[in-house]
Amino acid sequence: MMLERHIPLDGHETPYLYGVDCGIALAEALAARTGSADSVLLVADRKVAAHTAPLARQLSHHVKVETFGIDASETNKTMSLVQGIAESAISRGVNRSSLVIGMGGGMVGNVAGLTAALLFRGTGLIHLPTTPVAAFDSVVSVKQAVNLRGGKNLCGTYYAPSLIACDLRWLSTVPxxxxxxxxxxxxxxxxxxxxxxxxxxxxxxxxxxxxxxxxxxxxxxxxxxxxxxxxxxxxxxxxxxxxxxxxxxxxxxxxxxxxxxxxxxxxxxxxxxxxxxxxxxxxxxxxxxxxxxxxxxxxxxxxxxxxxxxxxxxxxxxxxxxxxxxxxxxxxxxxxxxxxxxxxxxxxxxxxxxxxxxxxxxxxxxxxxxxxxxxxxxxxxxxxxxxxxxxxxxxxxx
Ligand SMILES: NC(=O)c1ccc[n+]([C@@H]2O[C@H](COP(=O)([O-])OP(=O)(O)OC[C@H]3O[C@@H](n4cnc5c(N)ncnc54)[C@H](O)[C@@H]3O)[C@@H](O)[C@H]2O)c1
Known part of the structure; x- marks a missing residue:
């Protein structure tokens, strides 16, 4: 079962595809939206590898998938992580037509969102939320920010995803x-x-x-x-x-x-x-x-x-x-x-x-x-x- 809603994000109606046990259908829908991109940068929470792997496999039939694994923690939600992802993306041949896909909780969504906003002054962004905070709240927003030593979410920008997709089954492994x-x-x-x-x-x-x-x-x-x-x-x-x-x-x-x-x-x-x-x-x-x-x-x-x-x-x-x-x-x-x-x-x-x-x-x-x-x-x-x-x-x- 896959449902679709449209969310008003920064003046656009962003499709949100969701359902239960629909991971493969979501991967196909994602592939159909990669357009002219020859690669995608999959910024993924390491803890959700079991959900990421089948999706990345399915997606790789259509486009080159470069995966960057993240340890999701507030102390790691920094500009230096964003820079590290961007440096790694460039060294792996990601270009301005590539898409950034963030798969994980709100932390990964914010980090991927900020990377997408900054890389080549803006690349396409897709959110794949895997926690309740992310699926029901943080991806329904254009706020992308990381923490500074002085406090939370102090450094960031506004950037809208072109697509959001969630298999609610991904939430089943959240403690x-x-x-x-x-x-x-x-x-x-x-x-x-x-x-x-x-x-x-x-x-x-x-x-x-x-x-x-x-x-x-x-x-x-x-x-x-x-x-x-x-x-x-x-x-x-x-x-x-x-x-x-x-x-x-x-x-x-x-x-x-x-x-x-x-x-x-x-x-x-x-x-x-x-x-x-x-x-x-x-x-x-x-x-x-x-x-x-x-x-x-x-x-x-x-x-x-x-x-x-x-x-x-x-x-x-x-x-x-x-x-x-x-x-x-x-x-x-x-x-x-x-x-x-x-x-x-x-x-x-x-x-x-x-x-x-x-x-x-x-x-x-x-x-x-x-x-x-x-x-x-x-x-x-x-x-x-x-x-x-x-x-x-x-x-x-x-
Ligand atoms: N508008 C916004 O941008 C907005 C709104 C709300 C929250 N946020 C941000 O979101 C973050 C909080 O989000 P969160 O609660 O999702 O936290 P999180 O992203 O830190 O994830 C919480 C923990 O769950 C793990 N995890 C993620 N998905 C999992 C899964 N499916 N199975 C097992 N473990 C999983 C992560 O590795 C992490 O250890 C904060 O950084 C907050 O600032 C942003």
């Missing part, structure tokens, strides 16, 4: 905990944009351990449906679409200082709870909506916040918050942090800029973080920390 926490971007979409889809999200997440195809297709829909209208209005996600940065101010800081041990999805989930606590403490978000955050985030089966959040050095966290890449969108004082806050589920607080970003005192953010780290989950309607061990340690889901 259990990463699959669930990776779906936090979908929890974000429900909390910040589509609260009416709460029941669909709950159903899909609770069905996932047994059933596969239906839930993943539903989650795909939540990802794309939430983003589509925003991408039409604000393709570069600098105005209205900043709503998708919900949970990302604190999330990015946590992910970065963890040195990769806390994955993007988990970090964003904690970041959303912190944002909700900030909003509640400022009298903006009501208690019922705050509890909804805990209820929904609880479905992601996070580990115990006391151990996950308690271990971070607070001074380091403050320093990282001070370099968050959203500061430049709005004026922020030295001790303020730019955040997306909600007034209600699906209702962002609009700042003076007219966009969903407001300055928040760093003290308020840190106090909210302490509440999330040490709160009583049952009081907030969650169960995390009570049964997390059994759920967290179960191996692959699918």
């Amino acid at each position: 259990h905990e990463e699959l669930f926490t990776g779906l936090s971007e979908m929890a974000k979409n429900v909390l910040a944009v589509l609260p009416g889809e709460e029941e669909t999200l709950r159903g899909a997440l609770s069905a996932l351990p047994g059933e596969r195809i239906g839930p993943l297709l539903q989650l795909f829909d939540i990802g794309v449906t939430a983003k589509e209208p925003f991408l039409r209005q604000d393709p570069r996600e600098r105005r209205e679409a900043l709503i998708f940065e919900y949970g990302h101010t604190v999330g990015h800081a946590l992910e970065f200082i963890s040195g990769g041990s806390m994955k993007h999805g988990e970090a964003v989930a904690w970041g959303m709870l912190v944002a909700a606590e900030v909003s509640h403490s400022l009298g903006i978000l009501g208690g019922e909506d705050l509890r909804s955050h805990y209820r929904i985030v609880d479905w992601l089966r996070l580990p115990d916040p006391r151990t996950r959040l308690g271990r971070f050095d607070r001074a380091e966290l403050r320093a990282k918050l001070a370099t968050d890449n959203k500061r430049g969108y709005i004026p922020c004082g030295r001790d303020e942090v730019a955040m997306v806050l909600l007034e209600s589920l699906g209702g962002p607080l609009t700042g003076e800029s007219g966009y969903p970003l407001v300055p928040v005192p760093q003290e308020t953010v840190m106090a909210a973080l302490e509440t999330v780290t040490g709160h009583s989950w049952t009081e907030r309607g969650g169960t995390i920390g009570e049964k997390e061990d059994a759920r967290w340690k179960t191996s692959n889901l699918l």
Whole structure:
């Protein structure tokens, strides 16, 4: 089964081919789109070699495939990796008619995307996402960036793929905990944009351990449906679409200082709870909506916040918050942090800029973080920390 949707990316309707057990059909569709290219540069996560190999074999019947394997980690998401890929591409005869294909999670997608944007001042780009974060969120965007020593995604550009393709079966090898926490971007979409889809999200997440195809297709829909209208209005996600940065101010800081041990999805989930606590403490978000955050985030089966959040050095966290890449969108004082806050589920607080970003005192953010780290989950309607061990340690889901 192979389905097709069109995603508005930088003014074009980019085809997104997806389905389950459709890898060979996808490879054929890719081959048909290589056009005059005599080679493709396949930038691939080393951990997905089992998925990459059949696709590369099929593709190589039509075009020369040069593969560059990547260890996907946040510390490796750098300009020097992009340069290394570009140097290797040139030495292997890749030319300006070649295509760059990124196959892996969000890290590989961003690195391949930035390489494609820079190589020959722009070559064709195809995304083949293999994680929930990538398939349902990061490839549905033209933001391509790598990290600097100062923080996450500080160096990059906007660049659209000409095609996105995903066999949802590729997601089946993502470890259990990463699959669930990776779906936090979908929890974000429900909390910040589509609260009416709460029941669909709950159903899909609770069905996932047994059933596969239906839930993943539903989650795909939540990802794309939430983003589509925003991408039409604000393709570069600098105005209205900043709503998708919900949970990302604190999330990015946590992910970065963890040195990769806390994955993007988990970090964003904690970041959303912190944002909700900030909003509640400022009298903006009501208690019922705050509890909804805990209820929904609880479905992601996070580990115990006391151990996950308690271990971070607070001074380091403050320093990282001070370099968050959203500061430049709005004026922020030295001790303020730019955040997306909600007034209600699906209702962002609009700042003076007219966009969903407001300055928040760093003290308020840190106090909210302490509440999330040490709160009583049952009081907030969650169960995390009570049964997390059994759920967290179960191996692959699918
Ligand atoms: N708009 C955007 O550009 C955007 C949006 C969201 C996230 N991101 C970026 O995406 C990254 C996070 O993405 P992610 O969560 O996919 O992380 P990731 O790419 O780092 O992958 C997470 C881990 O899963 C492994 N992996 C990938 N696919 C696998 C598979 N099918 N089976 C087994 N293991 C697999 C990777 O090797 C890695 O160890 C961050 O760098 C974040 O900044 C970008």
